[in-house]
Amino acid sequence: MGDTKRNVSYLGSDKLNDIKIAEPADYAAGILGVKVALEHAFKEMGVVKSLVGLNKMNQKGGFDCPSCAWPDPKKRSSIAEYCENGAKALAEEATTKYVDRNFFAKYTVEELSQWTDYQIGKSGRLIEPMVLRADKSHYEPISWQEAYELIAEELHKLKSPNEAIFYTSGRSSNEAAFLYGVFARAFGTNNLPDCSNMCHESSGVALGETLGIGKGSVKLEDFYEAEVVMILGQNPGTNHPRMLSALQKCKENGGKIVAINPLKEAGLSRFKNPQQLSSVLSTGTTIADIHLPVKINQDVPLLKLILKKLKKLDNASGKVFDHQFIETYTEGFEELMQDLDTYAEGELLSATGVTEEAIDQVVQLLAKKDKIIICWAMGLTQHKNGVDNIKECVNLLLAKGSLGKPGAGTCPVRGHSNVQGDRTVGIMHFVSEKFNKALEEAFGFKPPAEEGVDVVGAMEAMATNKAKVFVALGGNFVSATSDTAYTALGMQNCELTVQISTKLNRSHLVTGKKALILPTLGRSEKDLRNKKPQYLTVENSMGKVHRSKGILKPASDQLISEPQIIGGIANAYFGDDHPIDWIDLSTNYDLIRNKIEEVIAGFEAVNQRSKDGGFYLPNNARELDFSALPNQKAKFSCCKLPEHQLEENDFILMTIRSHDQFNTTIYGLDDRYRGVYNERRVVFVNPSDMESLGLVKKDSVNIVSRYNGKERIAKNFLVLPYDIPQGNLAAYFPETNVLIPHDQYADQSNTPISKSVIVQLHKVD
Ligand SMILES: Nc1nc2c(c(=O)[nH]1)N[C@H]1C(S)=C(S)[C@@H](COP(=O)(O)OP(=O)(O)OC[C@H]3O[C@@H](n4cnc5c(=O)[nH]c(N)nc54)[C@H](O)[C@@H]3O)O[C@H]1N2
Ligand SMILES: Nc1nc2c(c(=O)[nH]1)N[C@H]1C(S)=C(S)[C@@H](COP(=O)(O)OP(=O)(O)OC[C@H]3O[C@@H](n4cnc5c(=O)[nH]c(N)nc54)[C@H](O)[C@@H]3O)O[C@H]1N2
Ligand SMILES: [Mo]
Numbered sequence: 001m002g003d004t005k006r007n008v009s010y011l012g013s014d015k016l017n018d019i020k021i022a023e024p025a026d027y028a029a030g031i032l033g034v035k036v037a038l039e040h041a042f043k044e045m046g047v048v049k050s051l052v053g054l055n056k057m058n059q060k061g062g063f064d065c066p067s068c069a070w071p072d073p074k075k076r077s078s079i080a081e082y083c084e085n086g087a088k089a090l091a092e093e094a095t096t097k098y099v100d101r102n103f104f105a106k107y108t109v110e111e112l113s114q115w116t117d118y119q120i121g122k123s124g125r126l127i128e129p130m131v132l133r134a135d136k137s138h139y140e141p142i143s144w145q146e147a148y149e150l151i152a153e154e155l156h157k158l159k160s161p162n163e164a165i166f167y168t169s170g171r172s173s174n175e176a177a178f179l180y181g182v183f184a185r186a187f188g189t190n191n192l193p194d195c196s197n198m199c200h201e202s203s204g205v206a207l208g209e210t211l212g213i214g215k216g217s218v219k220l221e222d223f224y225e226a227e228v229v230m231i232l233g234q235n236p237g238t239n240h241p242r243m244l245s246a247l248q249k250c251k252e253n254g255g256k257i258v259a260i261n262p263l264k265e266a267g268l269s270r271f272k273n274p275q276q277l278s279s280v281l282s283t284g285t286t287i288a289d290i291h292l293p294v295k296i297n298q299d300v301p302l303l304k305l306i307l308k309k310l311k312k313l314d315n316a317s318g319k320v321f322d323h324q325f326i327e328t329y330t331e332g333f334e335e336l337m338q339d340l341d342t343y344a345e346g347e348l349l350s351a352t353g354v355t356e357e358a359i360d361q362v363v364q365l366l367a368k369k370d371k372i373i374i375c376w377a378m379g380l381t382q383h384k385n386g387v388d389n390i391k392e393c394v395n396l397l398l399a400k401g402s403l404g405k406p407g408a409g410t411c412p413v414r415g416h417s418n419v420q421g422d423r424t425v426g427i428m429h430f431v432s433e434k435f436n437k438a439l440e441e442a443f444g445f446k447p448p449a450e451e452g453v454d455v456v457g458a459m460e461a462m463a464t465n466k467a468k469v470f471v472a473l474g475g476n477f478v479s480a481t482s483d484t485a486y487t488a489l490g491m492q493n494c495e496l497t498v499q500i501s502t503k504l505n506r507s508h509l510v511t512g513k514k515a516l517i518l519p520t521l522g523r524s525e526k527d528l529r530n531k532k533p534q535y536l537t538v539e540n541s542m543g544k545v546h547r548s549k550g551i552l553k554p555a556s557d558q559l560i561s562e563p564q565i566i567g568g569i570a571n572a573y574f575g576d577d578h579p580i581d582w583i584d585l586s587t588n589y590d591l592i593r594n595k596i597e598e599v600i601a602g603f604e605a606v607n608q609r610s611k612d613g614g615f616y617l618p619n620n621a622r623e624l625d626f627s628a629l630p631n632q633k634a635k636f637s638c639c640k641l642p643e644h645q646l647e648e649n650d651f652i653l654m655t656i657r658s659h660d661q662f663n664t665t666i667y668g669l670d671d672r673y674r675g676v677y678n679e680r681r682v683v684f685v686n687p688s689d690m691e692s693l694g695l696v697k698k699d700s701v702n703i704v705s706r707y708n709g710k711e712r713i714a715k716n717f718l719v720l721p722y723d724i725p726q727g728n729l730a731a732y733f734p735e736t737n738v739l740i741p742h743d744q745y746a747d748q749s750n751t752p753i754s755k756s757v758i759v760q761l762h763k764v765d
Contacts, residue, residue, distance in 0.1 A: 170416025233379015237267015
């Protein structure tokens with residue numbers, strides 16, 4: 001399967017395990033969550049390291065949880081300010097299993113590539129730099145200096161700087177990401193694709209265009225005051241568990257929660273707060289007051305219908321929409337109202353698949369309230385019309401005047417713990433004149449003026465031999481991107497692929513002709529430079545920058561930090577007499593922060609303020625300042641309905657996360673909340689669809705997509721009956737990425753359509 005040039009597999013084994021199935025859970029967290037968290041931690045790190053590490057996670061003076069980007073509350077819990085999945089993330093990073101030179105001497109890359117992602121990840125932490133030389137079958141040790149020189153040599157060989165690609169994943173720090181972006185531009189390219197191209201890029205585009213800032217407007221405290229929180233396309237119980245505490249507080253203060261999701265996710269049903277004994281012992285807090293089981297990608301019709309119904313009520317009373325707010329701060333309201341008139345209610349309703357009664361409950365609720373927060377994640381962004389999905393959310397908030405006041409606003413819930421910060425400090429493939437000018441003033445070189453490639457552009461550049469060197473600051477490009485076969489081909493076309501990583505993953509095995517593994521310190525580990533402890537900064541999902549300082553002993557004394565690695569590469573490339581002193585910068589991170597302060601607005605006195613508890617970056621939407629937008633007004637948008645050309649037996653598949661994974665890192669084989677144990681190769685199907693296809697529980701199927709005449713197959717999945725809308729399917733990624741064509745992505749944002757893949761199920765006999 002998946003054989004490529006070096007004869008490696010880009011998919012790994014598809015053998016099935018002995019699956020166990022139970023009823024889906026009806027509550028999240030609770031004591032079982034704590035038990036599972038500690039089991040993972042103790043198994044990977046041992047008891048002492050677990051307790052030391054967990055005790056410092058998300059606490060003042062400690063390190064930022066490497067899992068999601070949810071902010072820390074002002075008053076931290078004395079028991080534990082982490083969640084089950086944060087503990088799993090730490091366990092994964094601070095594991096006491098190591099991948100050393102003996103490991104690589106024992107297995108060829110071809111052998112390792114046959115393993116599952118789960119087996120690969122569980123082999124342990126990377127602890128020394130390794131090289132895979134051309135035509136060799138094994139990785140071998142290499143010194144840091146030799147590794148830097150190899151990279152410099154390959155970069156010097158390129159005909160154009162645009163033949164190199166510098167990818168970033170969102171675990172990096174502000175300091176590392178900034179230095180990396182400076183290096184790429186000094187080298188001469190804006191080829192800076194980023195994991196957020198596959199993630200919240202649609203949010204960035206939609207919010208930038210309508211509100212003048214590509215980030216959310218709310219602060220954590222807004223949740224405590226909100227009257228209504230709407231959660232669309234997000235599974236916080238698994239992916240942002242600490243958000244449940246904020247929702248619990250919202251409910252205690254009288255707020256209502258509306259979940260809009262094809263699935264009735266456990267975390268949106270009930271929550272037993274593990275930090276409160278009373279909560280654990282009781283039935284917990286009901287989270288969603290109303291759940292609208294919308295069909296996949298029918299959020300636009302649903303939001304249009306809600307707006308249409310609100311409009312009718314407003315026509316009668318004049319009090320449902322905030323006309324003064326609309327008049328003062330916005331443009332395009334009349335056009336939107338006229339556009340809504342062109343849609344029939346019945347047409348919208350039948351597209352959503354939701355009952356009118358349930359929608360009316362939401363309309364009644366929204367009609368009377370104006371402290372409304374809308375939260376969303378990948379269920380909205382990863383569609384062809386991902387940008388429109390978010391513009392419809394903005395329409396609703398603007399019409400209600402629900403922005404720039406306590407308890408109201410936009411909340412794109414970010415993925416990786418510093419994905420927002422990386423973008424803030426300059427990881428972007430497009431050109432900002434303001435940024436380039438500031439960079440030129442701070443460093444004295446002229447940054448390239450030509451736009452670079454994003455993730456889908458990078459995939460194409462490599463597959464068509466336009467790029468020759470691929471460097472990744474974290475992440476797992478091969479498994480995370482769409483169209484695994486195409487990405488694998490592109491990686492193998494490269495002369496050199498370089499992975500700066502903490503853990504072994506498939507991108508170390510499906511490589512260029514030559515490949516380097518540059519192991520780095522994790523968030524939780526102490527970073528000493530010339531015996532001086534260094535700290536890093538990160539930005540959370542709500543635009544607050546704060547300090548993160550590792551406290552655990554590094555997994556090996558060969559490990560160095562991301563800034564140091566970047567400084568080493570840059571120094572080898574430019575030489576010692578370059579005007580930028582890369583070694584100095586990467587030895588004392590205060591110096592990098594000084595430069596960030598010079599280049600990026602809002603970082604004034606960052607060295608001082610990041611130590612003093614952190615600070616919020618400027619946010620014009622929060623301040624209702626739309627002066628940077630074309631007419632100095634926030635914008636309503638008229639969006640079209642989504643289109644799917646379905647043929648007989650076609651389904652729409654969403655590729656989602658199980659409870660036991662962090663993107664391509666597989667913590668375990670269970671998805672406890674959905675009642676699936678010991679297997680990831682499952683596809684969730686509506687029982688009536690199973691009947692019409694003649695399928696029974698645990699039948700084995702291949703999932704097949706066909707776009708532009710090309711068939712793609714994900715083999716060997718077990719059918720599970722599930723409460724999912726008819727015509728819709730769900731399965732986990734990365735196993736299903738092989739189905740998503742590289743040229744199917746969202747308009748404007750280029751985010752792969754990971755949540756609406758058209759597929760068929762073919763029974764395997
Ligand atoms: N433990 C853990 N935490 C994580 C991650 C992880 O893998 N594991 N990943 C991190 C990252 S990078 C990110 S981006 C976030 C991801 O966080 P989420 O976006 O919550 O992750 P997904 O599993 O992709 O879930 C998407 C949700 O959207 C719903 N959905 C799918 N399609 C639609 C649709 O068309 N409309 C609506 N309304 N809903 C839809 C699905 O049923 C599912 O509940 O989590 C971050 N945190
Ligand atoms: N089909 C489908 N595909 C998807 C998605 C989906 O919902 N469906 N979601 C997309 C989303 S939202 C995202 S964000 C991308 C994620 O894409 P990536 O960010 O590329 O992938 P991750 O799996 O998060 O990367 C994990 C690897 O990062 C490395 N790592 C971990 N911590 C550190 C660190 O501190 N420093 C360094 N240098 N390396 C570290 C480890 O080696 C680990 O193996 O995947 C996308 N792909
Ligand atoms: Mo993400």
